Amino acid sequence: MTPPPVITPPASKHAVPNPRFPFIDGPDGAARATCRPEDVQLIRLWMKRQPHLPVISDAFITLFLHSVYNSIEQAKATIETYFSARTAAPEFFKNRDCFSQDVQFSYKTVHLTSLNQTTPEGYRVLLCRLSDHEPSHLHFSDVLKAFFMFADICISEDGVIPGYITIFDLKGVMLGHLPRISLPSLKKFMVYIQDAHPVRLKAVHLINCVPFMDKILAMVKPLMKNEMINLLQLHSNGLDTLFKTIPEEIMPEDYGGKDKHTAELHADYKKLMETKYVDWLKEEDEQLRTNEDLRIGSKSTQSELFGMEGSFRKLAID
Template identity: 35%
Template sequence: MAEKKSQEEIEKLMVQFREWINSQPHLPKDLEDRLLMRFLHSCYYDLEKAKSAAELFFSIRAASPDLLKDRDPSSPQMQKALKIVNLAQLRVAGKRNLWIWQLNDPGLENFDYLQDARLFFLTTDAWLLNEEVLEEEDIVIMDVKDVTLKILAKFNLSIARTLSKYQQDAIPIRLKQVHVINAPSFIDKIFGLVKPFLKQGMTDMIHFHSPKSETLYKYLNKEDLPEDYGGSNGKMEDHMKEVMEVIMSKREFLTENLWKAEKKSKNKASKEAKETSFRSLDID
């Protein structure tokens, strides 16, 4: 991890970062300071790593139109996806962000892998547009209580590969832990689908917790967790309402594909994609 920077050093890095962005004809311009700052912060103020992260962030979005279109939160398709999940985006003790995804779809009757991926981009984009506080760590909880082997038939290899690359190397957060709770006995079969796309550093972050176990409390205090998980930090359904308020307040921006790179010539894009894919964040 890079050493801490003074405010003056950070301001200089911001100027250099924006100059670089503006010098790249394929990258979007007039980006908000808060987004650029997130890239610097997520990369511990290493300017070269921030450039690589931003390049990949914008390029993946440009290359994945199916994941960033038809995502008006008021549309019937997105409403259907929103009705089977509860989401939480919380700031908790220790300067940490807690992201929770809870599936509520017994039998996976309404689950659609593509729509869920669109929902991921929709909700994280809304958060990036809205949130200003820079926390030290990000922790993800995935509640898979309703996941069955039926998900294998709904799985999409191409989408999984894109999501994995975006989540590991592009989205400007400091991901430190991923907890899969209420994990069924066959979770290894499901995890086996995405594991080939994960770096070792990422797989080391992932912890599985079986139903009714209390192992999650080794990592998070009950005061930080919603009541649904034995904590005292509100209810998931109320946190979902807060997430929806943020989404609807940013609806005008979210109905379009925000923050995407312009298309390049095929050879140049291929070369740069290869170079960018090797970015690795310092975890500690």
């Protein structure tokens, strides 16, 4: 009896890893990782059997392993979701032109910045807030696109670090902002942050909480896993409770600290993006994607990754 022919899957589109990802300055960004070289090779061997995935550098694999505390199986799941989500959500991850109208307008609407000093544990603190309080100026999907550009640049600049703390300042948020939030976009954001973003998230602080926090949490909490809910900390009456975990002196001067004003920090980040990262962000548009034509088995779809969108189209404000 003639044995069946051996079917070799087609080669991935990107046969050579781009050494600029995820760290623009090269593999030294992974120098502080503690994962074992043999684990990196195990992941590489697994990726070779997944022809729909791009070929990535050892430094990139190291970042994924570090983000899940060196769990091989969790790293595989994160890699799969990372590249699939970036392919299935082009509104966030395609046409990342720093000078496009949507990106420029978003950076006028929000302040996104990384503080210069880390916490004593080595955690980087990210601060996000509205800079324009007019509800009609909030283009939610565009702001999320700008946030993901910001987050990718933070990883590139920081390299492998112990973890991140994110502060969302709700000052200026009004009831009129809530209908501007696209719940399908919010769901995609939450899936990506929880299942694909290759960092160790240590805490999420909401400061200057508004009287209608129950409405905000009613939108967000159903999309959060227990692990994320446990990281969430709300601060309604001043920042004393925040400073129990984040030293006041590393905060921007407009929050009582010794760092630059938040607007200056945001301007510094924006300048970095518009100089050092212009071409890098465009390269990412082509490089960090799945090729669904090469996937063994059924193709990945938006509904598979993010759930059906029909039930997320309407938001009622009581």
